[in-house]
Amino acid sequence: MPEWSDKWAAGATYEDFMGRWSRLLAPRFVSWLSVRPTANWLDVGCGTGALADAICTGANPASVVACDPSEPFIEYARRRQVGRRVWFVVAGVGQLPTRPGGFDSVASLLALNFLPKPEAAIDEMRRIAAVNGLVSACVWDYPDRMELLRYFWDSARAVDPSAAELDEGRRFPICRPDALESLFREAGLADVVSDSIDIPTRFSTFAELWKPFLGGTGPAPSYVASRDASQRAALAKRLERSLPREPDGAISLVARAWVVRGVAR
Numbered sequence: 001m002p003e004w005s006d007k008w009a010a011g012a013t014y015e016d017f018m019g020r021w022s023r024l025l026a027p028r029f030v031s032w033l034s035v036r037p038t039a040n041w042l043d044v045g046c047g048t049g050a051l052a053d054a055i056c057t058g059a060n061p062a063s064v065v066a067c068d069p070s071e072p073f074i075e076y077a078r079r080r081q082v083g084r085r086v087w088f089v090v091a092g093v094g095q096l097p098t099r100p101g102g103f104d105s106v107a108s109l110l111a112l113n114f115l116p117k118p119e120a121a122i123d124e125m126r127r128i129a130a131v132n133g134l135v136s137a138c139v140w141d142y143p144d145r146m147e148l149l150r151y152f153w154d155s156a157r158a159v160d161p162s163a164a165e166l167d168e169g170r171r172f173p174i175c176r177p178d179a180l181e182s183l184f185r186e187a188g189l190a191d192v193v194s195d196s197i198d199i200p201t202r203f204s205t206f207a208e209l210w211k212p213f214l215g216g217t218g219p220a221p222s223y224v225a226s227r228d229a230s231q232r233a234a235l236a237k238r239l240e241r242s243l244p245r246e247p248d249g250a251i252s253l254v255a256r257a258w259v260v261r262g263v264a265r
C-alpha cells in the first residue's frame with residue numbers, strides 16, 4: 001500500500017469530499033444511538049468534527065471529548081465547532097482520553113476501518129466506557145452501496161488494474177454488519193445490534209461530483225493525485241460514462257452506512 005493512501009491532512013478539502021456526507025450521516029447515527037441526555041461522550045477519530053457537532057445539536061450532552069491524531073483536522077474542528085461543551089484533542093487509538101468513572105458513550109464515525117487494528121480499538125473503547133456505557137461505530141458500506149466510491153473504484157480498476165489493491169471495498173472487509181457484530185461481541189460487549197442508514201448523494205452535474213476527487217485528502221483523492229493528467233482524464237471519462245443519470249442529467253446515488261453498538265459490562 002503506498003504511504004499516501006490514507007492521508008488525513010487538510011480539513012477543508014476533506015469537508016468538500018466526504019465530510020459533507022459525514023455531516024448528513026452524523027445526526028442519523030446519533031439518533032439511532034438514543035443515548036440519554038446529559039451523558040459524557042467520547043468521539044474517536046473525530047476528523048473535522050461532524051459527529052461531535054451532531055452530538056451537541058441532537059443529544060444534549062454533559063460533555064463531548066472528540067479526539068483525532070490529525071492536528072490539521074483538530075484545528076479545523078475547533079474553528080468551526082457548534083457546541084460549548086466539546087473539547088477537541090489530538091489523540092488516537094492506543095492513547096485515547098480517559099475519564100474517572102468512564103464515558104457514558106464512546107462512538108466512532110467512519111474511522112474504524114482506517115485504524116491499524118480495529119479489534120484493539122474496540123477493546124480500548126470498551127475499557128474506557130462506563131459500566132453500562134454504550135460503545136458504537138459507523139462505517140460506509142464500501143464493498144457495495146457506498147455508491148459514489150463504488151463507481152469510482154470500479155472505474156479506477158477498469159483503467160488501471162493496479163488500483164484494485166487500493167479499492168476500499170476490498171481493503172475493508174470489516175465494513176459488513178456480520179463482521180462488525182462479531183468484532184463487538186468478541187471484544188466482550190453485550191446486547192450487540194447493527195443496522196443500516198442510507199444517505200442520498202445527489203449531484204447536478206458530473207463536474208460537481210468529480211471536483212472533490214481532485215482535493216488530495218482521503219484514499220480516492222490521493223489515488224487521483226498520484227496519476228498524471230492523461231491518466232486522470234481517462235479515469236474521469238470512464239467514471240462519467242458509468243454513472244446512472246436522471247432525465248435532467250443529475251446523478252442520484254445512495255451512500256449506505258452500517259452502524260453497530262454494544263453495551264460495556
Ligand SMILES: C[S@@+](CC[C@H](N)C(=O)[O-])C[C@H]1O[C@@H](n2cnc3c(N)ncnc32)[C@H](O)[C@@H]1O
Pocket residue numbers: 008018019022044045046047048049050051067068069070073091092093108109110111114115116
Ligand atoms: C474518514 S475520516 C472520518 C472523520 C470523521 N469522523 C468524519 O466522519 O468525518 C477517518 C479519521 O480517522 C482518523 N484516524 C486515523 N488513524 C487513527 C487512530 N489511530 N486513532 C484515531 N483516529 C484515527 C483520521 O485522522 C481521520 O480523521
